[in-house]
Amino acid sequence: MTSTTPASTGHDAVDPDTIGGIPDAPSSSRAGQLAARASGGKDSAPVRMLAPFTGLPITTLPQATDADARTAFDQARAAQRAWAARPASERQEVLIRLHDLVLERQDEVLDLVQVEAGKARMDAFDEVSGTALVAAYYGKHSAKLLAPKKRAGVIPVLTKVGEVRHPKGVVAIISPWNYPLALTAMDVLPALAAGNAVVQKPDNQTALSALWLHELAEEAGLPAGVWQIILGRGSEIGPALLEESDYLCFTGSTPTGKQLASQVAPRLTGYSLELGGKNPMIVLPDADIAKAAAGAVTACFSSAGQLCVSVERIYVHESVREEFTRAFVAKTAALKLGAALDYSAGMGSLTSASQLDTVSAHVEDARAAGATVLTGGRARPDLGPLFYEPTVLADVTPDAKLFAEETFGPVVSIYGYTDVTDAIERANDTRYGLNASVWSRNGRAGWEVAARLKAGTVNVNEGFAATFGSVDLPMGGMKESGVGRRNGADGLLKYTESQSIAVQRGLRLRPGKGVPPKLWVKGMTASMKALRRLPGR
Known part of the structure; x- marks a missing residue:
């Protein structure tokens, strides 16, 4: 997904020692070194990627052909056999070393994530921390999770049974542009820990972050060929990903996920999909309003709202609605936008022109349908080509597109309620079910409401980070928000085949x-x- 080209600044003005014309960005030669790590690219036209902050070039990326992609699978399959033969404890050690490298060299990738995705630096750090947590978790626990398990046999003592786990083989992973580092880690690392090889297709817009992690993984001891990264257009290399893989992992839109599932089904290979969301937040009447308002800013506007678990609907009890709205709007209006490669900005820009178009269209459509803009509601080209103000709406009616459709940007709507059951029903009245948030001073009451919400993850007194960072928990969606889970035991074992073995002694079963x-x-x-x-x- 590419961003817009600049209207008035010529490409000749780009400083050759920076990426995207951004001061203090890593050198363009470093970007080229990372791009060279991708497989293929000999017979397909390269693609020039642009920095969201400036609209200026980042680097030129090779694009794989169908033949390149199939070669990558052949190489991965050959490398996988030796990798799977290693004890799981040895594979764990690679992840522990990778964890240490990520934290030691985080400044490199913080710059890359900001330059590629347009994030504020604190949002980029969320990716670093998420990556480190996943590497540490599977670096500590995967051998135990994969170890053979004793089970109860049909006849005690005489029937000895057990369950063993085998890697799927070669896993295809299609990664999104919005969380290029963390979602690469969350999907790729458990697949590797389980003894699989991986062929990953990251989005071109944010491929450098994935390539950076790939470089560090090989420094940490991952054998060459076990993790292949191919860059290319879905129309060109998509068939190879679906036809050559033993398992498919996809993160992206619901329509694309449905299409991929229908294409994979005839081969009877497994898949996991994390798809869209229209995530609600419920503020109970006893909530700490100051904390709820501050938490809502993070829940709604992290990564400029471009994350699947971002809150887009807030239901506030009428007894505290005015107080909450006043506090939330004030904190939102005070959020600083900026493109500096430091921690000075609270929110960065959108990542692509298409995202800016969607956000603008949704807000204008809501206005036309009678919504009130409490703050924000406009693009900020004075800051950069893809900046849009964090926006809070009220009086949104079902006639507005964003009432039910995912915006995937820095826009949230506030609604009042008087009955908690009504708020829960309205929060659940969506085809999606990815994430939700509940705010209450009473933890038990918050938990009880959370358990009634139809969402794969629910955070009490947090927006999304509590479940996102608790890597021992499974993470995924209900309804049209996806199939399968990442993280926890589920996120590892989905990449394996379960095999049951029974040894019968003495008494026959006939x-x-x-x-x-x-x-x-x-x-x-x-x-x-x-x-x-x-x-x-």
Whole structure:
């Protein structure tokens, strides 16, 4: 997904020692070194990527052909055999070393994420922390999670059974542009820990961040060829990803996810999909309003609202609605926008011209349908080509597109309610079910409301970071927000095939020679009645 070209600044003005014409950005030669790590690109026209902050060039990326993609799968499949043969404990060690490298060299990738995605630096740090947490989690726990498990056999002592796990083989991962580092880590690292090879297609717009992590993984000891990164157009390399892979992992829009699922289905290979969301936040009447308002700013405007778990709807009890709205609007209006490669800005820019178009169109459509703009509501080309103010709306009606459609930008609507059950029903009245947020001074009350929400993750007194950062928890969507989970045991075991093995000793599970079937059935019936009373059966 590419951003707009600049209207008035010529490309000749780009400083050759910076990326995208941004002062203090890493050198363009470094960008070229990372781009060279991608597979393929000999027979397809390269693509020039532009920096959202300035609209100026970042680098030129090679684009793989169908043949390049299939070659990458061949190489990955060859490398996977030796990788899978290593003990899981050795694979863990690579992730622990990667964890340390990410934290030690975080300034490099903070700059890259800001330059590629247009994020504020604190939002870029969320990606660093998420990556480190995932590497540490699977670096500590994957061997235990993958270890053979004893199970209860049909006949105690005589039937010895166990479950073993085998890697799928080669996993195809299609990564989005909005969280290029963290979502690469969350999907790629457990696949590798499980003994798979990976062929990843990151979005061109933010490919450098994935390539940076790939470089560090090989420095940490990952064998060459086990993780392949290919860049290219979906129309060109998509068929190879679907036809050559043993499992597909996709993060992106719901329509694309449905299309991919229908294409994978005939091959009977597994897949996981994290898709769209229209995430609600419920402010209960006993909530700490100052904390809820501050939390809502982070929940709604992190990464300029370009994250799947971002809040786009806020339901506030009428008894505190005016107080909350006043505090939230004030904090939103005070949010500083900027493009500096430091922590001075609270929000960065959108990432692409298409995102800016969608956000602008949604806000103008809501205005036309009678919505009130409480703050924001306009683009800021004076700051950069893709900046848009954080926007809070009231009086949004079902006639407005953004009432039910995902905006994926810095726009949120506030609604009042008087009955908590009504608020829960309205929060659930969506085809999506990815993330939700509940605010209350009473943790038990917040938990009870959370459990009634139809969303894969729900945060109490937080927007999204509590579940996002708790890597032991599964993360994913209900309804049209996806299939499968990342993180936790689920995020590792989905990349494996479960195999059950039983060793039978002594008593056969059919009548022996000379034993009448009726007598054998009678004895087995009595045995099953007795077994049912045993603990753990």
